[in-house]
Amino acid sequence: MQTIPFLDLKRQYQQIRQEVLAATETVFEATAFSGGPFVDRFETEFAAFCETPYAMATNNGTTALHLAMLALGIGEGDEVILPANTFIATAWGISYVKAKPVFVDCHPDTWEIDPAQIEAKITPRTRAIAGVHLYGQPFDIDAVRAIADKHGLFVVEDAAQAQGARYKGKRVGGFGDIACFSFYPGKNLGAYGEAGGLTTNREDYHRHVQILKNHGSTVRYHHDEIGYNYRMDGLQGAILSIKLRYLDGWNNRRRDIARQYQTGIVNPRIKMQAQPDWAESIYHLFVVTTDDRDGLVKHLQAQGVSPGLHYPVPCHLQKAYAYLGHREGDFPASEYLASHCLSLPMFAELTDQEVAYTIDSLNAWQ
Numbered sequence: 001m002q003t004i005p006f007l008d009l010k011r012q013y014q015q016i017r018q019e020v021l022a023a024t025e026t027v028f029e030a031t032a033f034s035g036g037p038f039v040d041r042f043e044t045e046f047a048a049f050c051e052t053p054y055a056m057a058t059n060n061g062t063t064a065l066h067l068a069m070l071a072l073g074i075g076e077g078d079e080v081i082l083p084a085n086t087f088i089a090t091a092w093g094i095s096y097v098k099a100k101p102v103f104v105d106c107h108p109d110t111w112e113i114d115p116a117q118i119e120a121k122i123t124p125r126t127r128a129i130a131g132v133h134l135y136g137q138p139f140d141i142d143a144v145r146a147i148a149d150k151h152g153l154f155v156v157e158d159a160a161q162a163q164g165a166r167y168k169g170k171r172v173g174g175f176g177d178i179a180c181f182s183f184y185p186g187k188n189l190g191a192y193g194e195a196g197g198l199t200t201n202r203e204d205y206h207r208h209v210q211i212l213k214n215h216g217s218t219v220r221y222h223h224d225e226i227g228y229n230y231r232m233d234g235l236q237g238a239i240l241s242i243k244l245r246y247l248d249g250w251n252n253r254r255r256d257i258a259r260q261y262q263t264g265i266v267n268p269r270i271k272m273q274a275q276p277d278w279a280e281s282i283y284h285l286f287v288v289t290t291d292d293r294d295g296l297v298k299h300l301q302a303q304g305v306s307p308g309l310h311y312p313v314p315c316h317l318q319k320a321y322a323y324l325g326h327r328e329g330d331f332p333a334s335e336y337l338a339s340h341c342l343s344l345p346m347f348a349e350l351t352d353q354e355v356a357y358t359i360d361s362l363n364a365w366q
């Protein structure tokens with residue numbers, strides 16, 4: 001029987017192996033292990049890629065979110081609005097600065113933060129809205145920005161899953177006051193270890209993040225404020241620079257696979273994410289919903305196809321946030337997704353035959 005993995009990072013490594021090994025040697029020879037020229041170069045290249053003046057490299061996407069909150073001056077007693085349907089790290093950044101995460105539901109069709117539900121959650125303590133470009137598809141940034149501007153709030157883009165996605169033709173990362181990225185190995189632009197970053201149009205946020213991530217220091221052993229060691233490894237910077245050159249091609253291949261899924265899957269029991277005209281997804285994940293997830297997962301596994309699950313518990317029902325007092329039923333669209341979604345195999349190196357096999361397996365399910 002054929003087996004289709006959910007994700008196979010080795011296929012991509014085999015394509016770029018020579019370049020990666022040569023870069024590793026270069027970093028080792030330069031002994032540029034933490035921060036340094038390879039990270040600086042990646043920051044310049046990633047800023048250009050995102051069409052923003054500034055990019056700041058970090059040691060993962062969660063610390064990038066923490067730094068974003070710090071740079072915006074968000075702290076104890078403040079509130080930040082975010083979708084209930086996201087990976088938990090969007091909320092961690094808010095909690096790390098002792099602010100309160102205030103969840104809103106996602107839109108039942110786009111599965112992204114629902115702008116129509118945001119205003120009801122704004123209080124005098126609200127400081128920011130953190131939207132998430134979930135599964136690689138941009139949220140409705142203009143609608144969120146209009147609400148933020150009306151109420152004097154910051155906008156943070158959690159672009160952890162969306163390197164290269166476009167909103168109304170422009171790359172994500174430059175719409176918010178600050179944007180955060182993850183280069184976790186399984187992301188579209190994935191490091192060979194932990195890595196993350198931020199982008200911004202603001203020189204002051206750029207400078208402050210660079211200081212905060214480096215022990216609150218501009219002059220060695222002089223610390224003007226409490227800082228963090230959130231620097232990126234030199235090795236990750238060098239590898240990400242190589243991979244960035246391939247990213248548009250890999251993202252295009254994911255779009256091609258997504259199109260095959262969108263046109264090929266005709267089983268009426270399977271529903272897909274709605275795609276507004278302005279959203280150009282990079283399909284970090286291809287999530288579908290169905291009335292009987294367990295049944296579909298068993299069927300796919302019996303066919304040798306491995307699905308993923310993103311995410312089984314919405315943030316507001318996580319034990320870590322029990323203190324917020326949420327109950328089942330608070331955010332029906334997010335809860336429906338959590339109990340009915342599954343993610344189809346999605347990575348640039350999937351072959352057309354593997355995609356066709358997966359589509360046939362889905363259509364054969366009754």
Ligand SMILES: Cc1ncc(COP(=O)(O)O)c(C=O)c1O
Nearest residue numbers: 060061062087089090160182184
């Ligand atoms: C939406 C979202 N936000 C934040 C993160 C955190 O990134 P990292 O795993 O690099 O800390 C991730 C990735 O895991 C994510 O998917």
